[in-house]
């Protein structure tokens with residue numbers, strides 16, 4: 005093992021990790037109960053810790069992984085690029101790989117989205133879309149269009165702009181005083197239904213949006229939305245036709261539509277992009293996570309030639325977009341992304357993702373939907389979330405102090421599956437090209453973990 009050959013052992017690494025490494029979204033006081041693993045190796049859809057224990061990657065390494073770890077084609081794309089160039093700035097210069105990738109992204113995006121602006125992560129892809137929209141209206145002589153609209157429950161990332169458009173919740177709560185004002189409209193209603201079938205009603209949501217746009221459309225620059233599924237809200241779904249209705253309202257009110265496909269893009273919901281599948285042309289499209297197959301940090305904000313052209317002007321006019329990151333369009337990340345997107349086009353054409361989606365639904369239904377401690381299972385494509393409950397027959401929720409989600413995830417870890425809870429809910433987000441037998445394993449392990457955890461409670 006690499007680490008052992010460097011004379012490092014588990015306890016040394018644990019100590020150094022505890023002393024020096026700050027883990028995101030992680031309460032350090034829980035180290036005793038949920039000690040961070042040292043993941044040393046990845047192979048296919050599995051991760052291996054320092055002691056050689058293997059775990060199914062049930063979060064797709066935070067919703068990024070498409071075709072597994074150590075994929076030979078992606079590895080080769082990275083190695084081949086390394087023979088040419090690891091990094092050179094994209095500020096004022098280009099390099100062939102990112103140029104090819106920008107063309108490929110324009111090809112897979114709805115036809116009007118022809119230009120790619122690269123950053124390193126999903127939050128920045130959203131920040132850039134917001135800044136582009138804001139500046140665009142100034143540049144075309146409508147500086148009064150400054151407001152932003154987003155949907156309740158939204159999560160768009162952790163930078164300040166992304167937090168501002170986020171739809172509440174405790175993630176960003178402490179930072180609210182530093183965030184800018186955003187109008188949030190209600191999400192489609194989720195009608196309670198037990199089991200796996202979930203219904204939504206968008207009437208009140210669309211009515212509220214229409215009112216807002218009628219009232220303030222003249223002052224609104226953009227509306228930002230996670231199309232089809234709000235991931236971090238717990239895979240909350242929108243009914244079919246909702247996205248098109250929102251797009252039409254935005255178009256009528258002359259408000260930019262920013263679609264955040266950071267989570268749902270690149271096969272997660274069964275197609276390359278949700279907007280293309282639904283025939284919707286946004287003004288900005290934010291991409292990240294699955295773009296590189298989960299290998300390297302890279303994000304893109306796609307926009308139209310019209311928006312791009314508005315930023316063109318004489319040198320002294322300062323119309324250029326003054327936003328950029330040191331590692332923007334990193335060639336290594338771009339090379340892996342290009343290969344990943346090309347391969348994903350073939351996988352989708354062969355129906356591989358559709359097969360996985362069907363198998364996922366089958367095993368969720370068979371093993372988890374009727375479990376007494378599962379209130380509801382929401383699945384679309386390879387995105388799923390289940391809500392835990394003390395008892396299916398009443399609406400009581402577990403108190404936060406019960407740490408129900410965390411405890412179930414620890415049970416799953418002991419059985420060889422890595423998951424991360426969202427409070428009392430558990431998202432299941434496997435790598436996109438997951439195999440049916442792996443989905444069966446994932447669902448069975450989760451059912452056994454629920455049984456083990458809640459049986460303990462009944463005894464106590």
Ligand SMILES: Cc1ncc(COP(=O)(O)O)c(C=O)c1O
Pocket residue numbers: 067124125126127128130159160161162230235236264265266267268292293
């Ligand atoms: C829909 C959506 N947008 C934006 C982000 C932020 O992406 P990143 O963590 O790469 O900044 C996420 C992350 O989960 C997301 O789900």
